[in-house]
Amino acid sequence: MTTQSATTTIPVSRPFFGPEEEALVAQVLRSGWVAQGPRVTELEKRFAEYVGAKHAIAVSSCATALHLVMTILGLHPGDEVICPSLSFIATANCIVHGGGTPVFVDVDPVTYNLSPERVEEAITPRTRAIMAVHQVGLPAAMNEILAIAARHNLPVIEDAAPAVGAEYFGRRIGAPHGLIACFSFDGRKILSSGEGGMITTGDDAIAGRLRKLRTQAMSMSDAARHSARQIVFEQYDEVGHNFRLTDIQAAVGIVQLSRLPELLTRRRYLAARYTEAFRSLGWLIPPTEPQGLVHNYQSYMPRLKKDSPISRDDLMQALLDRGISTRRGVMSIHREPPYRAVKWDRLLPESAALTDESIILPLFHSLTDQDQDFVIENIREIGSAPRS
Ligand SMILES: *Cc1c(COP(=O)(O)O)cnc(C)c1O
Numbered sequence: 001m002t003t004q005s006a007t008t009t010i011p012v013s014r015p016f017f018g019p020e021e022e023a024l025v026a027q028v029l030r031s032g033w034v035a036q037g038p039r040v041t042e043l044e045k046r047f048a049e050y051v052g053a054k055h056a057i058a059v060s061s062c063a064t065a066l067h068l069v070m071t072i073l074g075l076h077p078g079d080e081v082i083c084p085s086l087s088f089i090a091t092a093n094c095i096v097h098g099g100g101t102p103v104f105v106d107v108d109p110v111t112y113n114l115s116p117e118r119v120e121e122a123i124t125p126r127t128r129a130i131m132a133v134h135q136v137g138l139p140a141a142m143n144e145i146l147a148i149a150a151r152h153n154l155p156v157i158e159d160a161a162p163a164v165g166a167e168y169f170g171r172r173i174g175a176p177h178g179l180i181a182c183f184s185f186d187g188r189k190i191l192s193s194g195e196g197g198m199i200t201t202g203d204d205a206i207a208g209r210l211r212k213l214r215t216q217a218m219s220m221s222d223a224a225r226h227s228a229r230q231i232v233f234e235q236y237d238e239v240g241h242n243f244r245l246t247d248i249q250a251a252v253g254i255v256q257l258s259r260l261p262e263l264l265t266r267r268r269y270l271a272a273r274y275t276e277a278f279r280s281l282g283w284l285i286p287p288t289e290p291q292g293l294v295h296n297y298q299s300y301m302p303r304l305k306k307d308s309p310i311s312r313d314d315l316m317q318a319l320l321d322r323g324i325s326t327r328r329g330v331m332s333i334h335r336e337p338p339y340r341a342v343k344w345d346r347l348l349p350e351s352a353a354l355t356d357e358s359i360i361l362p363l364f365h366s367l368t369d370q371d372q373d374f375v376i377e378n379i380r381e382i383g384s385a386p387r388s
Helices: 019-031 038-051 062-073 090-097 116-122 142-151 204-213 222-227 247-281 312-321 349-357 369-384
Strands: 055-059 080-084 101-105 127-133 156-159 180-184 197-201
Touching (some): 019 247, 062 204, 080 090, 116 142, 247 369
Antiparallel strands (some): 055 197
16 A cells, blocks of 8 residues: 555644735734725625626525525525536535526536436426526526526526636636626635635626625725715615625735636646546546636546446545545435425436545645655555456
8 A cells, every 4th residue: 555654644634824814814803804805895896807707696606606696586486597506516506596497407418517308308497597507616507597598588697616717718717707697615626715615706786786796785895884974874775785705805815816827827736647547547437627718727627447456435435544535426406405395306417426526635825746646556556446
């Protein structure tokens, strides 16, 4: 057994922070303004510029971002939103929170993203929107999905939680492709502020409504109130939420955004090393990056072939025994208790197979080449041992 010199386990993911994040956070704490304020505004401006969007609206997570977006769709009971089952459960939960019903469609087994054909088949008179997910950082087939949406006059919402820095035919995700895109800055994402989210859109009215709704639909911003020279009283125009990001988190996000090119380069380098190693193995199918698309490798998720020398679960356990932490592939939401009422299984064979046959391997900025070689070597060894 190839053993690691260090006794610690190699985690599947680890955020990367330096003294710059610490310094800016300290500055915010000393400034006395820790709630949503100037740093949030700065992060929004920089994020909008980075992705090429007209508006960026910061919120407390991608889940709350998606929740707000579903709210402004004005869903009524029985209204349907098409989305993949192969995603994190937040993708579907936000539809329920918004008062609608998720309609799961299957994914393309090669890209792990929504199959445009399955999307078109799932459209009914009750469909109100299509939610595309750029799963594990690879853009979905937006041109095809947008064409279908246009034919049926439906908005396309992007769950871009894992897709910061990913590109679709020359434009970053979040630059208008769909109507609205939602990003995550949670602890496992490439750009992390602990928790956090960002919504981008090119639509002025939508941006304004989202800004209000994230702060209890208050008629004026804290900044406007703060700088007023005469007393002012705010009004609460509708039922809103507190989905705000703090300036403390925004400080972390600002520095992380400035690091993003470097973070993405390292990820793509490490992903290429895995892919190169697994090609020769023959039983672990590396993720693909179709022509014209740039994957950010938020997660590196290969799939085991049907005739692999070891099952996915046994591979995960054998790696854990050797100090290497992994995760199963992306979940299938339709298998979880809140979504089992409908018998989806017959409709979602590719999603279920991917959940069962894929694995997420360690990939993070500070993963050393040596530690990655240790992961690769162990996978090779485990796969060449006779099946017990
Ligand atoms: C991470 C993730 C989310 C949730 O993001 P949070 O910021 O943790 O709420 C939603 N959808 C997908 C596809 C994700 O990867």
